[in-house]
Each structure stands twice: as structure tokens, then as C-alpha cells.
Amino acid sequence: MSIRFYNTLTNQTEEFQPLEPGVVRMYSCGPTVYDFAHIGNFRSFLFADLIRRFLEVMGNQVIHVMNITDVGHMTDDQLADGGGEDKMQAAAKRLKEDKKSGKVPEGAIANPDDPYQVAHYFTQAFIEDARKLGLKLAFEYPQRMPHATACIPEMQQMISELIQKQHAYVGGDGAVYFSVESFPEYGRLSGNTLDQLREGSGGRVQEADQIHKRHPADFLLWKPDQSHIMKWDSPWGTGYPGWHIECSVMARKLLERDVIDIHTGGEDLIFPHHECEIAQSCGANEKQHFARFWMHARFLMVEGEKMSKSKGNFFTVRDVLQGKVTGRPVHPAVLRFELIKSHYRSNMNFTEKGLRDSAGAVRKLNEFERQLSSQTGGQAAEIDNSHPVLAEFLGALSDDLNIAGALGVLFPWMSQPHPDPHTALAVLRTINRILDVAPMEHAEELDEEVSGGEALDIQGLCRGIDEARATKDWPRADELRKQLQEAGYEVRNSPEGTVATRQLA
């Protein structure tokens, strides 16, 4: 079964094969840690997770690396003068306000003016969110998730290489710039070739910011700046690294190769970020390619609109899990499913209805798993990927991660009779290694968290319903059921009596 992925570099779907058979080296652009991650961020991260899990089930070892951007970049970093406000400082300001208003728990962060503490605070929050949502990589933190600030020497090393190889120069302002004219391939990924960039620049590029650069598209590698909140010594003065260099460096350092198999990110990173990464890596490593496959997730919309703080449709992961969308807590598996269930190359529309639909799907999958587990005592048969259901499921995913096609195999199969539950369980478990919702790999500790501190006596109420029904006291039974439902439980009858389970969303 051949795997085909859409490659942004060539604008077509191509057969995927890792350079080293059986080992996939993959890099994903990770979060900036100036704030909590939002669901759009996670759509992109979970897309990478889906690729990884799929490739693993297909028999590959996947070495997956994702950076944590904790360098305090400027809001207008692209400008030659590095103008704007430092993002880490902006975060500090917010944190101080949140601390006053009690939004930040006591002791979570001692000194918001220390950018490293700000970064640490939001890094911890990110890892926590990521683990809840089943991002496999988050369980490999920190080995596979390097901090940019821990790789400054390697960045300086690569900048030196680029200067040496005539791909970079020190501008009139003392900053180091990459010379895009030294790299004829610049523009290949995004289609934004140099002449087109010039045409499209309109009035946006300000002359004053350009005088130190040889070409308007030349981008910053190192900015000497004594006043910057995070700064390091370098041969080009004390300052901070440019926005793009960290990814080139960390990919090379942690994947231990000049050429990697897959690089992922959100579609907005195609230009300029990934274009610049390619220029840096290929320039420094003197190789034809940086990543052989570039894969990009399209943006997530919320109720049909682009998510933005000003529109009030901006949701962090914790907002959603805590019930800001649905009015009640949402199980992480539901959010995970919602964010992976649509194709990565189409705009996904995040809606309240979609979230509820996902809750139904996740509940169905989990009940199916429980039923098979109890029938088999948890003993799954030995099977391989040639099982017809798996073959069809994986076949769909092999076609550029056609998740909808794959789910179109899974759901009808679930409702068929399963004369051999041991085999069925094995199939489901294999599928779940990719989906990770039925149950989530790390669900037990999460469930405990959810059910902790419960005020209602769930068991007691269920028994009460059974007793009332036994004496045909219908008003009483209905009243108790209503209590449970209002507390966020689904109530249903079973041969063993009334059962209440927490609503998933």
C-alpha cells in the first residue's frame, strides 16, 4: 500500500517514502509561549500528530520534533529596525493583570518580569493542554521538544556558516541578514518569487526600514540590541536571533540530518517562515532540499468566520474544555476528535454543533470498545494491517490522510454484527492508535480529574430511580432523572438498572 501526501513544494500529491526505509524524520513548527494555545494552533499540531500516528501504524519509526519558541520576538520583527513591542513583555503585562485579578493561581509564576518565567509558565500550560489532547509528542517533552533559547549557540553557528558561504551579510545597521539573491530557489515553496514580491509589496514596505538591506526581502538572522528583553552575546553584538533561524537549527540538531522527510505547519507559515527556513538550511547545509515533503494545515474557522480576538470567537483549548462553547465541560477526547475529523487541507469550521456531534461519535466509539472488551476480557486477537477493515481504513489515510473516507469505513463497520469480538477488538485498537479517542491512551487520570469533587451521589440517584420505577412512582423517577441530567449526566436504562454517565460535551 503506497502512501501519498500532498506536497506544498510541488503542489501535487506524491508518493511518500522516507529517505531511510522504516524511519521517518519529521519536524513541526511549534507554539510560541507568550500565551495559551488556541484551538487553531491545535488543529495544526494534531494534524502533525495524526500523520505521525498513521505512519507508525504503517510500520515506521517516527522521530518527531517540535520546537517551543520562547525567544521574545518583536511584534514587528520583520522590520529592519525590529520595531513594535516585545511579545514577551506584552505577555508579562497581561500576566501581571491576571495575577492581580486572581486568574493566575498563586505561586504559578513568581516574577512576570522575568521572560524565562513567562515562557516557563506558558510552556507548562501548553504541555498540559497537549497531553490532554493526546499529542504524542507532549509525552516526549523535553527530549523532542527543544526550547529555542537552549539552542542559541547552534543558531550562531549556522549564521556563521551562512556568512562564510556568502548567503548572509552584516548590514549597515550591524544586523545580520540573509541575502535572498544568493539563493535562486527562494520563492519555490510559496510561489512568491523575488520579482513577484517586489510587485506585490505595494506601499507596505517602508523605505526607511530597507536602507540597510541589499534586497527588500532579505530577512533578519541576528539583531544586535542591548535593550532587548532576552539577549545573548554574539560575534555580531549582544542581541537576539531572527525569527526563522531556530527551526532550521533545531531540525538539524535534533533530527541529526541535513535533509528531513516531512515538515509541517499551518498554512500561514508557508510564507515567509518556511520559505526562509529552506533558504537558511539549504544555504548552510549545501543540500538540494531541507524537507522533502512540506505539509500545511489550513486555517480553522469558528462558526464560519476567521477566529480573532476582536470578533469574540477566539477560544483557547482550556476555554473549550472548561465549557465556554457548550456551557458544560468538554471531554478532551471530544475536542481531539473534533479537531482531527476533517481533512487538513480544507478549512475546518469549528462549531458548537460540530463539537456535540463529535461527543456523540466519541461516546459511540467508547461504548463499542467497552462492549468488545467485556466480551473478550480485553484479549485481542493477533492481526496485521491486511485485515480487510484495517486495510480499507489505512488505505483511505494513505491517500493524503483522507480521514473522512477512513471514518466512512469505521462507522458502518461498528454497527455490523461482530461474531469474532477478539478480532474486532484488535481492529478497533489499531484504529485507536491513530485516533486516540476510544479510549484516550491517557484517559484514566483524566477521568479521575473530571469526576473528582463530585457533589451529587450519582449511584444513589440511579438506585433511587430504579426503586421509584419498581413501585411505578413515575413522577419521582422523572424528578431524579431530571436532577442528573441538569448536573450534566446522560441517563439511560440497562439490564443492570439505571446508568448515568457524564455528558462528554
Add this chain to the structure above:
RNA sequence: GGUGCGGUAGCCAAGUGGCCUAAGGCGAUGGAUUGCAAAUCCAUUAUUUCGGGGGUUCGAAUCCCCCCCGCACCUCCA
């Protein structure tokens, strides 16, 4: 203006030349079940139709041309 992706039922969405009188999910409707519900199961739910118009072909949602519409990037953004 440049570059790229997309437009399939009430909604989400698969299908890229004949097995399509178009998968799957949600919803809806009818039925079984239930004290009533929920869950579950069964049935029905695009029948000159796949954004619009031309064309190629024995045959097109699928290929070609033109047009319309949406989204994204070209400036910080996953």
C-alpha cells in the same frame, strides 16, 4: 495585482472517466423498544443531480475551456 486551495443533499463530508440511479456521519420522518424518555435496532431521506455555461467522449461529479463564488498567503498569525 500576484500565488495557492476549494465549491457535492437541511448540515459535515467521501467519491476524480463506466461497479455513481453519488459512501459515511449528523439531522429529519416512520416503526420496534420504553411508564414516558434516553440509548439501541429497522426503514425512508440528492431519482434528469454534483457552483453556472459550453466542449471532449459510446459514457463525466470526475477530462478541457470560459465565467461566478468562497477561503488563505503576499504584513505578526497554526
